[in-house]
Amino acid sequence: MPIANRALLDWTFERLSWAGVSEVVLAVNYMAESLRRYFGRERYGVKVKYSVEPRAMGTGGPVKLSEKLIKLEEEETLLIMNGDIWCDLEFSVLEAAHRRNVSRGAVTTITLYEVKDVSRFGVVELKPDGRIAAFHEKPSGRVKSRLINAGVYASTSQIFSYIEPRRTSMELEVFPRLASEKRLYGFQHKGEWGDVGKFEDYLKVNFKVAEALAGEKPRVEGSAEYNSTVKLVPPVILGDGVKLGSGSRIGPNAILGCNVKVGENCQISNSVVFDGVEMEGDCLVKGSILGEEVLLGREAKITGGSVIGDLSIIAPKVKLSRKVYVCPRKEVNKPALGPKRIV
The missing domain is CATH 2.160.10.10 (Hexapeptide repeat proteins)
Incomplete structure (x- = not known):
């Protein structure tokens, strides 16, 4: 999927390299071999590994499946991203915010973005200290917040223990549990963001x-x-x-x-x-x-x-x-x- 004549993931890899990310695991199912040919073993100085789903495993299953490929040191941060997201987020800033949240008991910090229409997104209720009090996936009724899950997360390795090795939803299963345990925090991104899997957002991001x-x-x-x-x-x-x-x-x-x-x-x-x-x-x-x-x-x-x-x-x-x-x-x-x- 090109953004301004350049593959979406190339934009992402470049920003990850700027943030000092050393290794990326691509969780792939559809077009796995095409992605292998395109990205190879390294992109923009970032090492690339591939975790191939035998079948569709939701938004959480691929994260759990990739655990065996990830060697995370205690002081290191795991970044998790949806593949259809474009944003100008400074990943190093998110990581710094997450480290502060970890000192208060956080396992995961979700990047948040404010939108007008929340109906097709996961919506969060945020406490003054940045902790997420509740997580509502694609609400149908009125909600107090317009802050949505932007599809970019920073986490400790503890996140793997919250995900079952099956088809799992981060939004419906993992995040609500973390929120109930007061271990889920938010970080608001105020730059550019778009879900390019949506027609309007795809055009908007390209034009920006x-x-x-x-x-x-x-x-x-x-x-x-x-x-x-x-x-x-x-x-x-x-x-x-x-x-x-x-x-x-x-x-x-x-x-x-x-x-x-x-x-x-x-x-x-x-x-x-x-x-x-x-x-x-x-x-x-x-x-x-x-x-x-x-x-x-x-x-x-x-x-x-x-x-x-x-x-x-x-x-x-x-x-x-x-x-x-x-x-x-x-x-x-x-x-x-x-x-x-x-x-």
Whole structure:
């Protein structure tokens, strides 16, 4: 999953290396071999080990399964992260806060983030001293707090004793128990954060990073081909090998991966376009995501929060709008108005 044309985990590994993390265990199930090939045994100076789940084991099971690969000294801190989280958290600051909490009896310190809509997150009630009094996973009713579980934890090795060697939920089983024993603390992160497994957050994070990287000038990574009739409206990121047709308008908030080919008079805004996409002339892409090697026929229009899966083909003049989700390797010959999934 790329963020501004760079794998999400590359961003994470880089920040971990800055914090002095020496070793990472990737708990993997889906695409395990692909991850092994990509990351190898070391990334950004951080050693990489792999803990392969034989089956889906929830959010806690993979942590327990990785215990055998982790040699934690008494004074060392264990960082646990969800793989679909992007944030600019300084891990060393979290670790320092956790060490203070350990002196007060903490086993785990959860990174917290304030949001407006708490309905799809785990919500915490925080005491003035930073201790978490209660943990509510995805509450349906009204709650006092808007602080959510941000999916990044610092812990002592004692955490392993709280997790059963089976499919286990950190949010529903482990954290409530720690909270009841007064051994769960919180640390509020006030920077940038996003759950990139969610469409809106994925786009928001990409655009935030693009703005930080590109600023008021288009960012070209490698070489790109376009003439003076092309209008680039920052923030824009163009991957290596991008070709833009005459009269096209790219941006604002447009991220194009490597080897993307755009025909004449196309418009792309508020969208992420993955590597190898090709679109013929007069196409419109707005507020959407195009997966790898998607092909758009002439005058195709993809708008309104739609997602086109890898290697799909959208026929000429087809319009897909309002959250139309096209599964990979599909050929779409008719217009569709969502919400709708094309499988």
